[in-house]
Amino acid sequence: MAGPIQNILVYVDGSEESITAAEYGVCLAKSTGASLSALYVVNTRALNDLVKSRIFIASEEQEYQQDLENDADKYLNHVKDLAHKKGQTIEVFQKNGAIHTEIKHTIEELDADLLIIGELSKLQSRRDEFYNEVERAMRSVPCSVLIAKDEDLVWSLYESLA
Amino acid sequence: MSILELVTEDCIKVPLESKRKNDLIREMVAVLEGAGKINDSEAIYQAIRTREDQGSTGLGEGIAIPHAKVEGVSELTMAIGISPDGIDFESLDGQDAKVFFMILAPPDKAGQHIQALSEVAKITRSAAFMRALLHSQNPAEVLELFQE
Structure with a gap:
């Protein structure tokens, strides 16, 4: 009988916490035989909102979108390297849109x-809970969600992989 | 990301003393320099001025969000200032600006910069919150509002 985990998706946003999540994903995929994918979302929804609210001018929107796309390449390549170093295949995806919607899709x-996902930042007010995009994704996705914590422990697990 | 992760009492000034746009930008840059958040205050002032020259970040309804992507900061940084009398910030609605959020980010932190700007944008949509913020008497009261 197949195990409970067949197909893992790691959400990567460039934060240290999300890289820890990717390392944990590699460990889990290696130990379960599950397939592994990673996703980076270029938050074009936020960029559009900033233009609509007149905080950004059009040239800033383009400049920042380019920055985010460069970040997506950089971090997804880093995650690919993490997987390949341990002999784990991985498929990576870059999507544009709202973070929670693209994760769900x-x-x-x-x-x-x-x-x-990586460890969520500590809630310091009720507003934080309401605004956190990854937390929204966690609540709305149809599958189980694992939050990777303890960067040092996860790193040593990753390092100990053959 | 919480705004409270970016702002401490020493990054808040109530009331701001400046009466003109450029002076106010310098005053808020000085707040960040005093808090040890930035080094090259002149370069940062110029970066914000350059952005303002492309279009005012005075959004209207008394709110302005001057911001820039600059080399002179090592991490995402924010200052909050309140000018109860308001100043002409060349806002789109022609009204004086009274509440200022200054956001600076290093070039390699685009994601965090956008997240911070988005969170400030969401907060400023609450008229009740902005009214309360405008009536804050000191930095501690400003922080308390964000903690609620």
């Missing part, structure tokens, strides 16, 4: 059965 497209 990608899970549905890939039929992923586990989403791994």
Whole structure:
């Protein structure tokens, strides 16, 4: 019988926490035989909102979108390297849109059965809970969600992989 | 990301003393310099001025969000200032600006910069919150509002 985890998606946003999530994803994929994918979302929804609210001018929107696309390449390549160093295959995806929506869509497209995210920042007010995009994704995705914590422990698990 | 992760009491000034746009930008840059958040205040002032020359960040309804992507900061940084009397910030609605959020980010932190600007944009949509913010008497009261 196949195990409970067949298809893992890791959400990567360039934060240290999300890189820890990617390392944990590699460990879990290696130990379960599950397939592994990583997603970076270029938050064009936020960019559009900043233009609509007149905080950004059009040239800033283009400049920042380019910056975010460069970040996507950089971090997805880093995650690919992390997987390949341990002999784990990985598929990476860059999508544009709203973070929580794109995470949900990608899970549905890939039929992923586990989403791994990095540790969420500490809530300091009720507003934080309301505004956190990854937390929204965590609540709305149809699959189980794993939050990778303890950067040092995860790193040593990753390092100990053959 | 929480705004409270970016702002401490020493990054808040109530009331701001300046009566003109450029002076106010310098005053807020000085707040960040005093808090040890930035080094090259003149370069940062110029970066913000350059952005303002492309179009005012005075959004209207008394709110302005001067911002820039600059080399002179090592991490995302924010200052909050309140000018109860308001100053002409060349806002789109022609009204004086009274509440200022200054956001500076290093060039390699585009994602965090956008996140911070988005969170400030969402907060400023609450008229009740902005009214309360405008009536804050000191930095501690400003922080308390963000903690609620």
